[in-house]
Amino acid sequence: MAPSSNTLRATSSNPLLSTKPSDTPLSVQLHPLVLLTISDYITRHTLRSQSGPITGAVIGEQNGREVTLEFAFETKISDKNDSDEVKLDEDFLTIRVEQYKEVHKAPPLDVVALFMLAPASGPQEWQVGVLKQVQTLLGNEGTMLLLFHPEGVASMEGGKLPISLYEPVRDVLDGTEELRFREVAFEVETGEAEMIGVDFVAKGGGSAVAVAQAATTGGAESSGAKDGKKAKGKGKGKEGETVAEGSETNGSAQHVLSPEDEELIASLTAKANAVKMLAQRVKLLRAYLAQLPESYLTDSTSEILPSDTTNHALLRNINALMVRQRLLAPSTSTPQSDTSSPINPSIATAASRAAADVHLTSLLASLTRATSEAQSMANKYKLVSRERTNKDRNMSSFTSSGGYGNGSMGTAEAGEF
Incomplete structure (x- = not known):
């Protein structure tokens, strides 16, 4: 969990911003899936040349003054609005919110913010009207504004996100209560499952770019082949130029990597960077140990005692690292009798x-x-x-009962006679 580097801006330039500090500030955690959804929506809206403002809702969990922004979805602008005000389609928003609530029941999630585009100075008047509409529709007066600043994308410095989060507050001005906004600091929170999803999206985006390049190259190659066939009928000079162009196109097509190759290259690059960092750390430790005086623990004749500024904790850590290094080293067993074998004894x-x-x-x-x-x-x-024992027992009981019956009948008959 990394704290956001966004700092609170001055509120004097925008009359919609409140200058009153909060007694109990909000603790907001922003998940990267919200940023991916907003970025995807803006990209599709721009490439399709769609009209109208970009608006959307953010789903999260609110527990007192702790808020999480976990998911986001785009909203629809109402076509039934005759005025110039921006109004959301309430039926569409209600259905989508119910669908999200049906999916995310434990823990229960609800709309906690709206995302829109705005300048770095803060919210605008039309965004206040949209926020009031959503607050009235959903019955949540604490719905916040998550504003994306397009002009801040080109000038991103130090990992500062071009977004701002505003909390609605009620300020009393000249005896009337008006809606104002107070900027809220936030932190970026990423879970393990979310990291897997973000990594998958990043790899998918890289693969999509590679496929697009391959398709473009393939089209150039096919067009070059057609030009080559036409050039053969015209003259030798044109044919030579076409063949040269075709060879260059084939060479560029051969340099297109598959997604598996790109993943392998990325894995090897990460391992190479890890090895380089390890080598730099080992070099730094060696330089630190080289400048220390000889230890009186290893050399009994040494009369030089360590200075008072010696970092004994660091030396103990280095000693523990050297002890653990023996476990990582390969076992060196004695060579076998067969010295001609090229296999390493270990x-x-x-x-x-x-x-x-x-x-x-x-x-x-x-x-x-x-x-x-x-x-x-x-x-x-x-x-x-x-089963055999039970069978023998039944047979014996049947035989005994049969003999007893015959004996009694014989006695009765004898009595009659």
């Missing part, structure tokens, strides 16, 4: 250990399977033995 030892682990895993799997089969066989034998 690599051979690691390979034999890996093979032993694989065999041990296979033996454990076989032992587990045999144990499971033996247990299944024991359960089956137990079940068969129980």
Whole structure:
């Protein structure tokens, strides 16, 4: 979480800005998906040469004075407005807000801000009317304004975002209460899942540019081929020029990289930069240790004691780093008897250990399977033995009951006779 470098601007140039400081300032966290949505909307609106202002809503969570700006979507300007005022399509806005609430139930999200384009001086009059319309429609008087400043894109310095966030406040002027705005500082918050999404969007944008370049190059190549066919019928000089142009086009087409190659190059570049940084840090540590006097701990004859300004904490960290370095170094085992083998002994030892682990895993799997089969066989034998015992018990009880009945009947018959 990085704090925003945006500083609060002077409020004397815009009459809509309040000069009264806040007693309990807001804690606002801005997520990058909101910035991506705003940038995409502005790009599409510009390339399509669409008319009308750029307006949108920001979805987030508000807990007291803590607000999060997590998602954003564009809004629709109403076509039924006869006046010159800018009015939003209330039906469209209500449906979209209900859809977002249905998706984001835990935690519940709601409209917390509106994003628009405005100069760096602050909000404008027509934006106040749009904000009041949304506040009345949604019943949330705390809806803020997120203003994007197009003129600040070309002059971005130090990672300063060309956006400003304003909180609506009620100021009493000459006995009347009027709506004013107070600029609010914000922080940029990025979650793990959001970082994955932003990285995917960045890679997708790079791939789209590469594909567009390839398509353009392919079109040039095909047009060059057609020109070459036409030139063959006209003359040798034209044909030679066309062949040269075709070779240049093919050469430029061969330099177009696929998305997989670009991803590999980016990964290798990151690793190379990490290695360079590690080399610079190691060089810095060596230079620091070289200027220190000889340690009396390693040289018993040394009479030079360390100065009072010696950073013992840094030396302990360097010592701990050297101790851990032994764990990262490859194992150096004694060479085998077969000196003609080109395989490194440490690599051979690691390979034999890996093979032993694989065999041990296979033996454990076989032992587990045999144990499971033996247990299944024991359960089956137990079940068969129980059924046999029950069958023998039933037969014996049936035989005994049958003999008792015959004996009683015989006695009764004897009595009758």
